[in-house]
Amino acid sequence: MSIKTATLNGVATIEIARPEKKNALTQAMYQAMADAIHAAQADGAVRALLLTGQPGIFTSGNDIEDFMQRPPQSEESAVFQFMKTLLGCDKPVIAAVTGAAIGIGTTMLLHCDFVYVSDEARLAMPFVGLGLVPEFASSLLVPELMGARRAAEKLLLGDPFTPEQAVECGIANAVLPAGEVVNHARRIAERFNTLPPGAVRDSKRLMHGPRRERVLQVISEEAQLFGQRLRSPEAMEAFQAFFQKRQPDFSRFS
Numbered sequence: 001m002s003i004k005t006a007t008l009n010g011v012a013t014i015e016i017a018r019p020e021k022k023n024a025l026t027q028a029m030y031q032a033m034a035d036a037i038h039a040a041q042a043d044g045a046v047r048a049l050l051l052t053g054q055p056g057i058f059t060s061g062n063d064i065e066d067f068m069q070r071p072p073q074s075e076e077s078a079v080f081q082f083m084k085t086l087l088g089c090d091k092p093v094i095a096a097v098t099g100a101a102i103g104i105g106t107t108m109l110l111h112c113d114f115v116y117v118s119d120e121a122r123l124a125m126p127f128v129g130l131g132l133v134p135e136f137a138s139s140l141l142v143p144e145l146m147g148a149r150r151a152a153e154k155l156l157l158g159d160p161f162t163p164e165q166a167v168e169c170g171i172a173n174a175v176l177p178a179g180e181v182v183n184h185a186r187r188i189a190e191r192f193n194t195l196p197p198g199a200v201r202d203s204k205r206l207m208h209g210p211r212r213e214r215v216l217q218v219i220s221e222e223a224q225l226f227g228q229r230l231r232s233p234e235a236m237e238a239f240q241a242f243f244q245k246r247q248p249d250f251s252r253f254s
């Protein structure tokens with residue numbers, strides 16, 4: 001099983017565990033994560049959720065092969081279910097970024113409440129280089145968080161960035177030594193055992209409330225374009241290049 005779940009001391013942990021494919025996420029894995037968030041949300045004993053990966057890798061993003069074979073067709077697809085469940089979760093979600101967080105690996109962090117990053121991690125949103133567009137409101141939230149200039153480097157050029165830069169531009173709370181990031185995130189999650197859960201829930205709802213409609217609207221707009229781009233010759237070239245372990249060649253496109 002490539003998604004492991006466990007609940008201990010008020011914390012529901014969702015662990016991405018497919019290291020042989022750098023924790024690339026298939027539709028089945030997204031569905032398992034959506035189900036796990038639903039279950040945590042419904043479990044009165046759970047006060048917070050912890051989202052984590054494997055040593056050296058948080059996730060390399062969408063499984064490109066799965067993506068080509070089973071492109072998400074609509075907002076009913078598993079990847080949408082996962083992201084919408086994450087967005088709708090009114091319990092605190094803490095991410096322990098144990099290593100590289102690529103594509104949706106970084107995008108999902110925008111929808112977590114606390115983000116702790118290993119000092120060995122690298123983050124990147126390389127959608128344009130894959131012939132795609134930003135997703136799940138990153139085209140709205142990234143410029144808002146860090147300003148248009150730095151957002152252009154990350155979203156248009158797809159430049160990878162360091163954990164320190166992630167903190168500096170507001171994506172992450174703190175950088176931790178690789179061996180400590182999960183325990184630190186867990187300690188933060190466990191602090192919710194001593195806080196009143198109703199007040200936490202209402203406060204989280206209030207914090208997200210004013211932006212919620214806009215975020216959902218942008219997600220729909222992005223999804224339409226993302227779906228079209230997924231079938232584009234530019235994306236085909238990028239995906240083939242990835243599997244052929246070569247640089248993509250976009251010179252024939254205008």
Ligand code: COA
Pocket residue numbers: 020021022024025060061062063064065100102103104126130
């Ligand atoms: N989808 C499918 N397979 C993936 C994958 C992905 N997103 N990321 C890694 N893999 C697979 C590789 O194909 C390889 O499989 P193989 O052993 O059968 O050849 C295996 O995982 C190991 O990956 P590899 O690239 O050899 O590891 P690395 O340590 O050199 O690099 C990454 C790690 C994460 C930097 C690199 O794999 C990468 O850039 N992945 C793609 C990231 C991406 O573009 N994500 C956005 C998707 S929308």
